[in-house]
Amino acid sequence: MQTVPEKNRSANNWQRIVIKVGTSTIVDAAGDIKYPVINRLAQTLSQLQKSGYEIILVTSGAIGVALQQMKMVKRPTDIPSQQALAAIGQSYLMAIYNQSFAFYQQHVGQVLLTYDVFNNKQMLKHTIDAIEAMLAQHVIPIINENDVIAVDELEHQHSFGDNDRLAAIVTHETNADSLIVLSDIDALYTANPFIDATAEPIAVVTQVTPELMASASGSSDLGTGGMATKLYAADYLMAKQRQMVLINGKNPATILDIVAGKAIGTLFKGV
Numbered sequence: 001m002q003t004v005p006e007k008n009r010s011a012n013n014w015q016r017i018v019i020k021v022g023t024s025t026i027v028d029a030a031g032d033i034k035y036p037v038i039n040r041l042a043q044t045l046s047q048l049q050k051s052g053y054e055i056i057l058v059t060s061g062a063i064g065v066a067l068q069q070m071k072m073v074k075r076p077t078d079i080p081s082q083q084a085l086a087a088i089g090q091s092y093l094m095a096i097y098n099q100s101f102a103f104y105q106q107h108v109g110q111v112l113l114t115y116d117v118f119n120n121k122q123m124l125k126h127t128i129d130a131i132e133a134m135l136a137q138h139v140i141p142i143i144n145e146n147d148v149i150a151v152d153e154l155e156h157q158h159s160f161g162d163n164d165r166l167a168a169i170v171t172h173e174t175n176a177d178s179l180i181v182l183s184d185i186d187a188l189y190t191a192n193p194f195i196d197a198t199a200e201p202i203a204v205v206t207q208v209t210p211e212l213m214a215s216a217s218g219s220s221d222l223g224t225g226g227m228a229t230k231l232y233a234a235d236y237l238m239a240k241q242r243q244m245v246l247i248n249g250k251n252p253a254t255i256l257d258i259v260a261g262k263a264i265g266t267l268f269k270g271v
């Protein structure tokens, strides 16, 4: 595996960090909610916040959590059923986060967004103002897509499609220093390692090439985006001179290592 010299990771002067947590970090393959992982995430983010970092959490998992609550094994295909699950799961997801963060005396606030917010100057300003106000009060904003109303209509795009894209846009619009994406995989591999046993992890990506895009196929059972949407997010950020790090979410304390400048996962950073 290619190694990155520590000095190439400019993590030490980060101030504002967006963390994106995928469904696979919140819910396991059997559909059970990973309470200890969520607790560790809350502990880690609270610790960072108390050390002076500004933290924004973008979380998936509403539908995954709701499937467990409603004792359903498969995600329904029709939109209203998915909207209903998102409504059920989002409130429970926030209840879990509230309880987990409260243990570390960390306040959080819920922000639910649709794509059109970012296409409307005034709505965008209101959203950013609210996020800035929370950060100024040492509150961690917890963002998800508003899946109840984010249903695309003809000529009107409400939906981000996936939370990797949402997280990348939030990173840019809030002028954050980096996006850290937590998934069920240690890094970007040369091919999907669940399919190709010869796949090798990639430590640094300086450009998202068509070959890299072609290497991304499939997602975890409940994840919607898969690796392709993470590559689109990285490409979007690199075009804006920002960076992204992909790590395994099984131990969220790894975020502390990333912030300390350790070379873990895949770093996406333009040259």
Ligand SMILES: Nc1ncnc2c1ncn2[C@@H]1O[C@H](COP(=O)(O)OP(=O)(O)O)[C@@H](O)[C@H]1O
Pocket (backbone or CB within 6 Å): 021, 022, 023, 024, 025, 182, 183, 184, 185, 187, 188, 189, 190, 191, 192, 193, 194, 215, 216, 217, 218, 219, 220, 221, 222, 223, 224, 225, 226, 227, 228
């Ligand atoms: N080249 C690749 N490298 C790593 N993972 C890949 C690759 N191609 C496809 N994948 C798949 O992407 C999955 C992660 O995406 P996803 O399931 O959407 O996770 P999340 O819910 O964390 O967003 C991995 O579990 C793996 O199955």
Ligand SMILES: N[C@@H](CCC(=O)OP(=O)(O)O)C(=O)O
Pocket (backbone or CB within 6 Å): 021, 022, 023, 024, 059, 060, 061, 062, 063, 064, 144, 145, 147, 161, 162, 163, 164, 222, 223, 224, 225, 226
């Ligand atoms: N907004 C949806 C998640 C959508 C999504 O992109 O999921 P994932 O690929 O796991 O990050 C939810 O909360 O269920």
